[in-house]
Amino acid sequence: MGHEFSGTVEAIGEGVTDIDVGDNAVVEPYFVCNECAPCNAGNYHLCTKMGFIGLAGGGGGLSEKVVVDRRWVHKIGDIPLDQAALIEPLSVAHHAVTRGGAKKGDVALVAGAGPIGLLVAAILKSLGVRTIVTELSEARKAKALSSGIADHVLDPSSQDVKEEVLKLTDGIGADIGFECAGVNEELNLLLDAVRPAGVIVNVSIWGQPATVDMQKLVLKEIDLRGTIAYVRDHEAVIKLVKAGKIDLKPFITGRIALDDLVSEGLRTLVEHNDTAVKILVHP
16 A cells, blocks of 8 residues: 655666666556557656555555556655655646646635645745635635635635625635635635636546536536546755755655554544644665
């Protein structure tokens, strides 16, 4: 198990000349076929047979060692290994922001301050985008503010998010919204709060079918886009972290040994996920 991981190169295969034993690196954890139409078009993240190392076999971050193709290995230089374990989810966020076309000066509304929502906001801030985050959990609201990735945090249980966003945008609405909760109420909220001709990027993997108010989508000419994983994002993300544009330390909320994986890792994520962002496991 484990598709978000960092490590140190212990051995290299024949013909590998641009990476050395001892280099610290992260893995872009893909299995792809290199034969289907998406792969041939360069969209390997849409491979019809795509799987993730650590989810679909191939070892993973909880193993002592893993063997992968050279194309998936990205050197991280002096980024600490613990922070580098977050390069993978940060790449998910980077791809989502790229899909949305956010640019400096935009106002973005991020619905949900779980791990991916927080990292989406971090990418947006690194680009000079003004960020508004919605969240119910007190711990996650506090993390969004203390980490500096949110300019404003709104609680939809006690605030009229649409009204507040309009106040913050001179009555216009957000330029772009990111659905990071997988909750229909949040999707509806985004449809209300983005401006006419705005963009909504659905980042969540939904556990059930969503219901979209097509009238809102049509009358405001909203562009609703999907995004999955990453494609050629890791190198750009590593550069952002190296340049100090994104600080990953605040998002590490726990460090445990492999022996404590169930008691202090998985159970925490299931029973107290509102207090945890990323729990690091050392194998």
